[in-house]
Amino acid sequence: MTSLIIDTDPGVDDAFAIALACASPEVDLLAVTTVFGNVPLESTTRNALRLLALCGREDVPVARGAARPLVYPRVQEAEYAHGSDGLSGRAHTLPDPSRDVVGLDAVALMAQILRDAAAPVTIVPIGPLTNIALLLAAHPSLHAKIERLVIMGGGLSGGNTTATAEFNLWSDPEAAHRVLVEERVPTVLVPIDLTFACRVDRAWLSRLVAAGPLGATLAGLTDDYVAHYTKFFGYECTILHDAIAVAEAIRPGLLRTKTYPVEVDSTFGPGRGTLIADRREPDIIATFGAKQARALDIALETDVDEVRAFLLERLATG
Ligand code: BDR
Ligand code: CA
Secondary structure, X not given: OEEEEEEEOOOHHHHHHHHHHHOOOOEEEEEEXXXXXXXXXXXXXXXXXXXXXHXXXXXXXXXXXXXXXXXXXXXXXXXXXXXXXXXXXXXXHOOOOOOOOOOOOHHHHHXXXXXXXXXXXXXXXXXXXXXXXHHHHHOHHHHHHEEEEEEEOOOOOOOOOOOOOOXXXXXXXXXXXXXXXXXXXXXXXXXHHHHHHOOEEHHHHHHHHHHOHHHHHHHOOOHHHHHHHHHHHOOOEEOOHHHHHHHHHHOOOOEEEEEEEEEEOOOOOOOOOOEEEOOOOHHHHHHOOOOOOEEEEEEEEEOHHHHHHHHHHHHOOO
């Protein structure tokens, strides 16, 4: 059994990620915590509650987290990809939640769960890293209760929000710097290099629709999102970034990692929010006497067809 907390900003691909966790019998989903990101916090929180209602998991506590980045305001959301409500304008097609968020905020709930946990817990951050930076900063004594962080974010060969920065890191570079560079909690980073490679096409979505009501409802949330990626790739497809991270959390080793020293650019130049992975040979790095940066496991390879089949098989059970 994998005990899991998902920290999220739903978001179409976040919706698939939450549904994947709910549809996986080996997952004990302890909480869903929300953060600003694809759309403002009120919408991401409402979407998380609706998605858990869709999955029949209103027993899973939902806590509201950060409404803005740690230090500096952010200039833009991601409505261009996820639609005005974060779910392609289709959030209203999901069941109305019959409950509200819990009385604790996201960081307090995560801390309470970690404190009470008999065994370490996996946290899957799939939005801006604000809540996670706050958790790690405020509760160093709980780091040992985190099995690992499986984080969706970053890009080694380019960005999706600026030329070099990926959306989740770009949304709060100071938080990303704290989590990815300053801390030492075991972490796997799932960057867009790999999530792009795992993109799914119209035939995959059609199989999902045919599989049953959960699949059909999820696919119904993808119109704006598919349109965005279709423009980008020139054929009908979409990218389930966050679900790939949850898949790794459920099946450790599904994604193959390489370990590189990393930095996150939190300056105000054109590279703000960029993940910089040093892919030079270690002895070359040593030659130049660079300071020892944090070595991070970054998922760069997988059996793409196996990942697509795994997602389909799980989401088809709902
Ligand atoms: C990430 O940004 C968001 O738009 C997605 O939900 C995903 O978490 C991809 O860059
Ligand atoms: Ca997300």
